[in-house]
Structures are given as structure tokens and as C-alpha cells.
Amino acid sequence: xxxxxxxxxxxxxxxxxxxxxxxxxxxxxxxxxxxxxxxxxxxxxxxxxxxxxxxxxxxxxxxxxxxxxxxxxxxxxxxxxxxxxxxxxxxxxxxxxxxxxxxxxxxxxxxxxxxxxxxxxxxxxxxxxxxxxxxxxxxxxxxxxxxxxxxxxxxxxxxxxxxxxxxxxxxxxxxxxxxxxxxxxxxxxxxxxxxxxxxxxxxxxxxxxxxxxxxxxxx
Amino acid sequence: xxxxxxxxxxxxxxxxxxxxxxxxxxxxxxxxxxxxxxxxxxxxxxxxxxxxxxxxxxxxxxxxxxxxxxxxxxxxxxxxxxxxxxxxxxxxxxxxxxxxxxxxxxxxxxxxxxxxxxxxxxxxxxxxxxxxxxxxxxxxxxxxxxxxxxxxxxxxxxxxxxxxxxxxxxxxxxxxxxxxxxxxxxxxxxxxxxxxxxxx
Numbered sequence: 001x002x003x004x005x006x007x008x009x010x011x012x013x014x015x016x017x018x019x020x021x022x023x024x025x026x027x028x029x030x031x032x033x034x035x036x037x038x039x040x041x042x043x044x045x046x047x048x049x050x051x052x053x054x055x056x057x058x059x060x061x062x063x064x065x066x067x068x069x070x071x072x073x074x075x076x077x078x079x080x081x082x083x084x085x086x087x088x089x090x091x092x093x094x095x096x097x098x099x100x101x102x103x104x105x106x107x108x109x110x111x112x113x114x115x116x117x118x119x120x121x122x123x124x125x126x127x128x129x130x131x132x133x134x135x136x137x138x139x140x141x142x143x144x145x146x147x148x149x150x151x152x153x154x155x156x157x158x159x160x161x162x163x164x165x166x167x168x169x170x171x172x173x174x175x176x177x178x179x180x181x182x183x184x185x186x187x188x189x190x191x192x193x194x195x196x197x198x199x200x201x202x203x204x205x206x207x208x209x210x211x212x213x214x215x216x217x218x219x
Numbered sequence: 220x221x222x223x224x225x226x227x228x229x230x231x232x233x234x235x236x237x238x239x240x241x242x243x244x245x246x247x248x249x250x251x252x253x254x255x256x257x258x259x260x261x262x263x264x265x266x267x268x269x270x271x272x273x274x275x276x277x278x279x280x281x282x283x284x285x286x287x288x289x290x291x292x293x294x295x296x297x298x299x300x301x302x303x304x305x306x307x308x309x310x311x312x313x314x315x316x317x318x319x320x321x322x323x324x325x326x327x328x329x330x331x332x333x334x335x336x337x338x339x340x341x342x343x344x345x346x347x348x349x350x351x352x353x354x355x356x357x358x359x360x361x362x363x364x365x366x367x368x369x370x371x372x373x374x375x376x377x378x379x380x381x382x383x384x385x386x387x388x389x390x391x392x393x394x395x396x397x398x399x400x401x402x403x404x405x406x407x408x409x410x411x412x413x414x415x416x417x418x419x
Contacts, residue, residue: 054276
């Protein structure tokens with residue numbers, strides 16, 4: 001795990017949209033805010049929420065493809081993080097720790113949805129592998145008015161392709177290629193070995209590149 | 220999954236996760252391996268496309284409301300009363316008294332229920348047929364002895380009069396037929412006159 005002073009900006013990161021906060025800004029600031037929050041300073045925690053809510057919301061929404069549930073789950077992540085904050089040690093970046101909580105929240109949500117869907121009229125509608133991942137209930141909040149149509153189409157195709165791969169593959173791609181986490185951080189978030197992360201990422205990219213063959217080769 | 224250390228280092232290099240001296244050493248070892256450098260460029264291109272299409276950070280709708288709801292939930296959590304600490308260090312009379320009291324309550328309930336169900340039901344006998352008084356049949360063990368039964372409803376009594384029975388001799392020892400309680404010395408010392416103390 002990176003030390004607080006490690007420079008995470010060496011890893012490629014996607015451009016933040018307009019009005020988007022960059023959670024990975026300065027880990028040192030995070031640790032200062034965490035220290036205050038651990039003393040019960042709610043305003044410090046509110047600032048941490050503001051700094052990280054964009055990444056957590058984007059990650060969860062890309063995982064579950066449900067805007068409203070992603071909004072609720074993101075809040076749940078920060079509430080659980082507050083409850084666990086006394087146990088947080090500065091061994092990991094605060095953002096990595098949040099991704100770990102988000103990982104658990106998403107998988108709990110998925111299990112719950114699977115249980116609830118048993119016996120319903122049409123279970124197929126809950127098979128997320130069959131859902132068009134681009135079918136968000138509301139438009140992307142980060143869209144800028146001047147976004148090109150081409151970029152929008154590519155985004156929709158990538159989202160749809162992500163919806164066709166397994167949740168584990170989807171998560172590793174999102175953490176690596178979108179959120180810019182290192183292999184080691186991803187292993188910590190997903191609670192698996194480094195080699196497993198490497199393997200999953202390799203196969204996930206292979207599948208996605210096959211699904212996005214036309215778009216990928218034209219670039 | 221176990222992987223070769225060199226493969227792991229190569230994977231890290233492809234993802235731009237090697238730095239400093241380790242990066243320089245590894246790239247020096249890769250000199251002349253143009254296909255690997257091309258592969259790294261390919262990975263970079265892929266990451267660039269993904270990152271451009273899917274922003275890593277997207278503000279949630281109504282961000283102020285988002286924060287305020289979290290703050291509200293936290294305040295409610297903090298205001299919730301904590302469970303009473305157990306000062307006895309693990310032992311509490313409530314821990315065993317409550318189950319015992321519950322069992323006793325159930326036992327009393329079953330007992331009362333049993334009493335009620337075991338009670339003889341009250342039956343209306345006003346319409347039942349009444350018994351007809353019949354004169355009893357009297358037997359006498361000795362010849363020459365007769366018996367007469369006299370019933371008096373006014374006196375609420377019945378008398379049997381025997382005739383021809385021989386007189387009971389005075390020498391008859393009734394103690395043989397009747398149990399008489401005799402006080403034994405070891406039964407009790409109460410009521411006995413204590414002997415006066417002697418100064419000798």
C-alpha cells in the first residue's frame with residue numbers, strides 16, 4: 001500500500017468533468033481531515049465527503065448501472081466509513097479505504113437484489129449481464145453540454161460492454177483504467193492476491209477489446 | 220494465483236507502476252525488446268480511451284443534499300443511546316433472573332390452566348331422575364339375633380337395633396382391640412419436671 005507521501009499522480013487518471021472534485025488531490029490533506037474527523041469533527045468529515053463523493057459515486061454507478069441506488073449506496077459508504085473511522089489507520093490512502101467499503105456495499109446490494117428477485121414475475125430483468133449497461137435511469141451528471149456526440153456514443157458502448165462482463169472483471173477494469181488505482185491497491189480493495197488482479201485485468205481487457213473491436217481499432 | 224516474479228514486474232512495468240531505479244534497471248534489461256515497448260504503448264492507449272470515456276469522478280445529483288443526509292444520519296447515530304456498560308465485568312443478575320422469571324411465569328400459567336381444566340364441570344341435575352329410598356337389607360352373623368332398622372327423617376338419623384345378642388362379659392380386654400397411645404420416655408422431655416440442681 002502506498003504511504004501517505006507516495007505520489008499517486010504517476011498513474012494515468014481520467015479527466016475530471018466540469019465541477020468535479022478530484023479525490024486523489026492530496027493524500028496528506030486527507031490524513032489531516034481524517035485525524036480531525038476521528039476527534040469527532042463533523043465539519044472535517046463533511047469536507048472529506050465532498051472531496052471523495054464524486055469518485056465513489058462514479059465507481060458505484062459504473063458497477064451497478066442504477067443512478068438512484070448508486071446515490072443511496074454512496075451515502076451508505078460514507079456513513080459506514082464514519083462508523084469505522086476510529087479503526088482507520090494511515091497505512092492506506094483514505095480513498096483506497098473508501099473503495100474497499102464501496103466494494104462491500106456493492107456486493108451486499110447485489111446479493112440482496114438477487115435474493116429479492118427470486119420468485120418475481122420476470123427474473124430476467126434482474127440479470128444484470130443482460131441489461132444494457134448504457135441504460136442509466138438519468139443522464140450522466142458529469143456530462144458537459146459541449147461533449148461531443150462521438151464521445152457520448154463511445155461512452156455508451158463502453159458502458160454497455162462493461163455490463164456484459166462479470167462483476168469481478170468490471171470492477172478491476174474500473175478501478176485500474178478509470179479510477180487509476182495500482183495493482184496493490186486493487187488487491188486490497190477486492191481482498192484478493194496481486195496475481196489474481198493481474199489475471200482478471202488481462203482477461204477483462206481481452207473481453208472488452210473484443211466487444212469494442214470496431215471502436216478500439218478505429219482509434 | 221501465483222505468478223513468476225519477472226512476469227509480475229513486467230505487468231507492473233506495462234502499467235507504469237515501476238519507478239526510479241527499479242524502472243531504469245528493468246528498462247535496461249528490456250533493451251531491444253521493441254514489442255514490449257509497443258505493448259506498453261497499447262496499454263496506455265487503452266487506458267486513455269477508457270479514462271476519456273468514463274470520467275473517474277462524477278458529482279452525485281444534489282450534492283449538498285447528499286452531504287446533508289450523511290450528516291443527519293451521523294448525528295442520529297451519535298445520538299442513539301449506547302448499551303449500558305456491565306460494571307460487574309460480565310456477570311449480571313439480569314442475565315439469569317430474566318430466564319428464570321420467564322420459566323416460572325410459564326409454569327404458573329400452565330398450573331392455573333391445569334386447575335381450570337381439571338375442575339369437575341358443573342352439571343345441571345334439576346332434570347335428572349331422583350333416587351328412590353329403599354329399605355336396606357340387614358344381615359346378622361349369629362343365629363337368634365335379629366336386627367331392626369329405624370330411620371328418622373326429622374332427626375336425620377338411622378338406628379339399627381339388635382335383639383338376642385349376648386351380654387358382653389366384664390373380663391373382656393378392650394386393649395387388645397383398641398390402640399392406646401402410650402407415652403415413651405425418649406419421645407419428649409417436655410412436660411417432665413426437671414430435677415433441681417444439686418450443689419454437690
